[in-house]
Amino acid sequence: MLRFFVSILFLFIPCTLFWGGKSSDNAPESPKAMAKTDVEACADLYRSMQLEGVVSWKAFRQAVAGYNKIENRKRDILTLIDFSRPSTEKRLWVFDMKQSKILFTSVVSHGKNSGTNYATSFSNEYGSYKSSLGFYLTESTYQGKNGYSLILNGLEKGINDRARERAIVMHGAAYADPSVVSKGGRLGRSFGCPAVPQKLSRPIIDAIKGGSVMYIYAETSDYLAHSSIL
Known part of the structure; x- marks a missing residue:
């Protein structure tokens, strides 16, 4: 009889008492474990695209983290603009996230x-x-005064949500051509728009239009302190 009651008691004791509080193999991972998995997956993607020494790991990691959180995106395309680099260098990349490859750099x-x-x-x-x-x-x-242009919808309140009101769009511009650097020591500047070389504007815009994610990065703690996405 005693053996019967002991058996019944074991059926109702939580398994965590026997396994030091650890979840079973089929239980959901803790938030910390899931975050580590996300970073590892991002690092794998970074390596598979051979981005080391080409794209800042910090900028890429933030871009991918936000890309994964934006559920209403319609395209598997991610554009990263890294403003921690000078205008004389290529600092725009368009990634095909499904095919794990770079489509454009400019x-x-x-x-x-x-x-x-x-x-x-x-x-x-x-x-x-x-x-x-x-x-x-x-x-x-x-088609606007700068030719073929792409409307950008800023997703972060107080940071870029007035982009449409400010007419911040992607377009091509003669002042954004690398040939300008040899004359003035830097690229020409816009009124706030991410302007690209005219010969690349249509191909890039066609690759990213219609609901893809764009992330504009700079090494500033102020943005991270106020970002609603990161």
Whole structure:
């Protein structure tokens, strides 16, 4: 009889008492374990694309983290603009996240009041002529005064959510051509738009239009302190 009651008691004792509080193999991972897995997956992607020495790991990691959180994206495409680099260097990359490959890399202009060769000051204000950091979703295209252009929808309140109001779009520009660097020592600047060389503007815009994620990065703690995504 005693053996019977002991057997019944063991059926109702939680398994965590026997395994030091660890979950079973089929239980969900803890948030910390899941975060580590996400970072490891990002590192695998970084290595598979052979980005070491080409793209900043910190910028890429943040871009991928935000990309994974933006559920209403419609494309498996991620654009990263790294404003910690000078305008004289290629600092825009378009990644095909499904195929794990780079589609485009290019120079890109920043806003005239964000800095000279480096972009160091950013704003969400109308008339600031500064670039805005953070995450965007690409929308539709149109023909404007700068030719074939792409509407950008800023996703972060107080950081870039006035992009449409400010007419911050991607477009091609003669001042964004690498040939300009040899004359002035830096790329030309925009009114806040990420402007690219004219010969690359249509191919890049066509590759990223219609609901893909764009992330504009800079080494600033102020953005991370206020980002609603990161």
